[in-house]
Amino acid sequence: MRDSTNEVLRAIATYGPVSRAQLARDLGLSGPTLTQATKYLFDRGLVTEVEQSPSTGGRPATLLGLVANAGQVLGVKLAEDHAVGVCVNLQSEILWSFEEPFSSRGDDAVKELTQLLRKQTKLIKGQLLGIGIGIPGVVSPLDSSTADSAMLSWNKINVGKQISDALNTPVLLENDVNTLAITESLYGHGRDVSNFLTITLGRGIGMGLVINGELYAGSYGAGEFGHVNAISGGPECECGKYGCLEVIASSPAIHAAALAAGYISRSASMTKLWNIARKDKKIANDLFKKPAELLGIALANVINVFGPELIFISGEGVEGWDLWEETFKKSLYANVVPTMNKFDIEVDPWDDAKWALGATAIVLQASLSRSQSTNASSTEVKNRLRIATKSESRVS
Amino acid sequence: MRDSTNEVLRAIATYGPVSRAQLARDLGLSGPTLTQATKYLFDRGLVTEVEQSPSTGGRPATLLGLVANAGQVLGVKLAEDHAVGVCVNLQSEILWSFEEPFSSRGDDAVKELTQLLRKQTKLIKGQLLGIGIGIPGVVSPLDSSTADSAMLSWNKINVGKQISDALNTPVLLENDVNTLAITESLYGHGRDVSNFLTITLGRGIGMGLVINGELYAGSYGAGEFGHVNAISGGPECECGKYGCLEVIASSPAIHAAALAAGYISRSASMTKLWNIARKDKKIANDLFKKPAELLGIALANVINVFGPELIFISGEGVEGWDLWEETFKKSLYANVVPTMNKFDIEVDPWDDAKWALGATAIVLQASLSRSQSTNASSTEVKNRLRIATKSESRVS
DNA sequence: CTTACTTTCTTTACTTACTTAAGTAAGTAG
DNA sequence: CTACTTACTTAAGTAAGTAAAGAAAGTAAG
Numbered sequence: 001m002r003d004s005t006n007e008v009l010r011a012i013a014t015y016g017p018v019s020r021a022q023l024a025r026d027l028g029l030s031g032p033t034l035t036q037a038t039k040y041l042f043d044r045g046l047v048t049e050v051e052q053s054p055s056t057g058g059r060p061a062t063l064l065g066l067v068a069n070a071g072q073v074l075g076v077k078l079a080e081d082h083a084v085g086v087c088v089n090l091q092s093e094i095l096w097s098f099e100e101p102f103s104s105r106g107d108d109a110v111k112e113l114t115q116l117l118r119k120q121t122k123l124i125k126g127q128l129l130g131i132g133i134g135i136p137g138v139v140s141p142l143d144s145s146t147a148d149s150a151m152l153s154w155n156k157i158n159v160g161k162q163i164s165d166a167l168n169t170p171v172l173l174e175n176d177v178n179t180l181a182i183t184e185s186l187y188g189h190g191r192d193v194s195n196f197l198t199i200t201l202g203r204g205i206g207m208g209l210v211i212n213g214e215l216y217a218g219s220y221g222a223g224e225f226g227h228v229n230a231i232s233g234g235p236e237c238e239c240g241k242y243g244c245l246e247v248i249a250s251s252p253a254i255h256a257a258a259l260a261a262g263y264i265s266r267s268a269s270m271t272k273l274w275n276i277a278r279k280d281k282k283i284a285n286d287l288f289k290k291p292a293e294l295l296g297i298a299l300a301n302v303i304n305v306f307g308p309e310l311i312f313i314s315g316e317g318v319e320g321w322d323l324w325e326e327t328f329k330k331s332l333y334a335n336v337v338p339t340m341n342k343f344d345i346e347v348d349p350w351d352d353a354k355w356a357l358g359a360t361a362i363v364l365q366a367s368l369s370r371s372q373s374t375n376a377s378s379t380e381v382k383n384r385l386r387i388a389t390k391s392e393s394r395v396s
Numbered sequence: 397m398r399d400s401t402n403e404v405l406r407a408i409a410t411y412g413p414v415s416r417a418q419l420a421r422d423l424g425l426s427g428p429t430l431t432q433a434t435k436y437l438f439d440r441g442l443v444t445e446v447e448q449s450p451s452t453g454g455r456p457a458t459l460l461g462l463v464a465n466a467g468q469v470l471g472v473k474l475a476e477d478h479a480v481g482v483c484v485n486l487q488s489e490i491l492w493s494f495e496e497p498f499s500s501r502g503d504d505a506v507k508e509l510t511q512l513l514r515k516q517t518k519l520i521k522g523q524l525l526g527i528g529i530g531i532p533g534v535v536s537p538l539d540s541s542t543a544d545s546a547m548l549s550w551n552k553i554n555v556g557k558q559i560s561d562a563l564n565t566p567v568l569l570e571n572d573v574n575t576l577a578i579t580e581s582l583y584g585h586g587r588d589v590s591n592f593l594t595i596t597l598g599r600g601i602g603m604g605l606v607i608n609g610e611l612y613a614g615s616y617g618a619g620e621f622g623h624v625n626a627i628s629g630g631p632e633c634e635c636g637k638y639g640c641l642e643v644i645a646s647s648p649a650i651h652a653a654a655l656a657a658g659y660i661s662r663s664a665s666m667t668k669l670w671n672i673a674r675k676d677k678k679i680a681n682d683l684f685k686k687p688a689e690l691l692g693i694a695l696a697n698v699i700n701v702f703g704p705e706l707i708f709i710s711g712e713g714v715e716g717w718d719l720w721e722e723t724f725k726k727s728l729y730a731n732v733v734p735t736m737n738k739f740d741i742e743v744d745p746w747d748d749a750k751w752a753l754g755a756t757a758i759v760l761q762a763s764l765s766r767s768q769s770t771n772a773s774s775t776e777v778k779n780r781l782r783i784a785t786k787s788e789s790r791v792s
Numbered sequence: 793c794t795t796a797c798t799t800t801c802t803t804t805a806c807t808t809a810c811t812t813a814a815g816t817a818a819g820t821a822g
Numbered sequence: 823c824t825a826c827t828t829a830c831t832t833a834a835g836t837a838a839g840t841a842a843a844g845a846a847a848g849t850a851a852g
Contacts, residue, residue: 058828
């Protein structure tokens with residue numbers, strides 16, 4: 001197979017039905033190369049001729065599209081007490097979704113998770129390309145198999161390899177905010193943007209960076225936006241430092257502030273909190289002005305250094321975004337240097353299943369990525385995609 | 397020529413005399429490829445066999461080195477009232493240096509600069525690969541020819557093309573802090589590091605980012621570290637915003653604070669200020685504690701997001717670094733998330749000629765870089781290096 | 793001082809992944 | 823019906839790598 005074949009597959013996957021001629025122009029390849037590459041993909045059953053596009057004065061183009069069911073991917077998003085997951089096809093269409101109780105703090109959490117996943121894999125008809133797991137914590141960049149997560153009470157747990165061995169399937173782990181960034185760069189507006197960043201609001205405050213079209217992982221991790229200093233000498237954070245953004249602007253922090261002020265009871269949900277604040281301007285001001293201001297400053301500082309084209313804002317917390325927006329934007333634009341304020345902002349509504357969808361994107365990314373990873377699991381994903389429907393092609 | 401030839405040239409240039417076998421191992425290429433690549437470079441007169449290394453049990457290696465004088469590069473660093481420059485050979489050895497008065501505010505500043513450079517180019521024997529100009533301001537990422545600089549009172553001045561046309565030589569412009577980052581990544585400790593950042597202290601506070609071994613330019617610029625918000629509601633900055641780091645921690649800001657406190661007279665130099673502060677602990681505390689603290693926090697925040705391996709600190713202001721260090725480090729490490737505090741810090745002493753040397757590095761970088769630039773001038777630099785001694789090689 | 797071994801570099805013959813050139817296929821425009 | 827576009831295919835060539843084999847130049851052991 002040629003180098004370009006993967007690029008072609010990637011382009012077809014992300015840009016929907018396209019003609020060979022269009023791909024040749026976009027990817028800077030010659031016609032014959034595309035004939036070859038698509039023939040390969042066609043033979044493997046990964047690609048079909050979808051339709052004819054109307055002529056523009058010459059021979060009409062034959063549009064190529066992905067064979068949606070040539071492979072399936074499972075994606076799971078882990079939380080403290082449950083796991084949400086989806087099964088998608090190559091076009092990232094959700095075939096089904098599931099939610100199961102899962103106790104991350106138990107001694108045999110990994111076993112429990114393995115059982116849970118085994119049940120799902122049995123439902124899959126056809127080729128399972130791999131399982132992606134989104135984790136609210138840090139995944140070791142060395143083996144992308146072990147994870148640390150305060151939220152799950154995990155300390156160097158080797159989830160990836162254990163599950164992979166038990167189920168005989170590639171398993172890819174990634175920080176859940178990063179999975180979101182990958183989703184945007186594959187299927188969202190981040191497709192045509194080389195440098196952008198994603199922030200998530202919720203229990204924590206996270207950031208995923210995409211640089212030159214690829215997820216940036218840093219040398220010792222990256223995107224610890226929640227632990228950027230927001231008020232010097234501020235209150236202590238879970239991480240051991242003081243005055244972190246998360247201590248002021250995360251959902252729990254705002255909840256605690258509302259409780260202290262007597263606006264809500266201890267058991268009140270964030271949704272309830274938002275609704276109370278929406279009805280009373282003073283309460284809204286009291287609870288959201290400072291966080292929004294500090295978030296704006298902190299993000300502006302990252303923009304000043306990083307110069308992105310696009311900012312995605314997401315996470316469970318964006319459901320209450322209307323309470324942030326005005327103050328946030330004022331504070332943001334007041335603190336970005338004038339030459340750099342050309343970026344766009346996009347606020348994504350968010351639900352649990354979408355987090356899981358993000359987890360599938362890691363696997364799809366691995367199979368479509370141009371860079372050959374050092375990681376064994378992601379190489380295996382690639383191989384599975386290539387030989388996915390080999391048996392069928394033997395006929396031709 | 398093969399793709400690898402440039403990589404080989406780059407490796408020889410940065411890692412000094414090396415054997416073919418060593419290069420093959422380091423670059424992941426086969427022996428034959430190296431024989432081919434070096435033959436090409438040898439024929440063009442760019443590379444020579446420097447010496448034999450002692451045997452390690454087998455055939456001793458023939459070490460290859462750059463032919464230092466196969467090309468020369470001029471580098472200039474512009475300031476408000478003068479220009480400092482050097483001429484270097486391919487090994488970045490300074491052949492001579494110069495300093496000339498130059499008024500950046502004049503109407504025909506570009507003409508004056510052209511004249512000044514013409515004089516220098518006439519002194520060059522052999523092939524001039526190009527001229528690098530380091531500018532205290534923003535260089536347009538689109539054409540890398542026009543520059544904005546508050547310090548030089550330049551507003552969209554098309555310096556690059558004008559000088560290039562007049563002298564018939566490639567001219568490359570770059571922000572002066574970025575030139576420093578390139579120097580470190582080519583010849584400094586940044587050679588073996590993929591992600592690092594450079595900050596400079598002085599009239600302004602700048603930052604250059606190297607990501608995956610290449611200078612990161614952002615989509616709309618990058619590294620505006622001096623205009624990161626350091627105190628919300630702080631004093632107004634030249635840039636129009638309030639509370640920028642530069643307003644508190646730049647040399648002029650500290651000078652102004654010292655003047656206001658009556659420690660120095662208006663005409664006192666920074667060197668004098670440092671000396672006064674070194675003698676009196678209270679004065680030192682008064683002038684440097686807050687800036688050092690805020691610099692530490694601001695840098696920590698960048699580190700939290702970016703996760704670099706290495707930090708370079710440089711600029712005119714580092715001569716007084718002893719007054720910053722203690723408070724700075726305390727503040728820095730208190731605000732970096734624990735998982736990321738593995739980075740090294742390196743403080744570089746600095747002089748005017750070194751800025752100019754940085755400017756030559758842009759040109760050398762362009763000729764050695766793996767990525768083919770969209771920029772006409774840097775492509776021209778590459779071509780010049782390749783045909784530099786073609787006439788000589790015609791003999792063989 | 794021969795023989796065996798190691799390491800470096802070169803040569804030859806191949807493979808891979810593209811290209812250009814020339815043609816075929818299938819439409820529109822006059 | 824003919825000329826012109828645009829899309830795709832086939833065939834042949836080229837560039838840049840590899841692997842295998844061997845020559846060159848040393849060390850080490852008998």
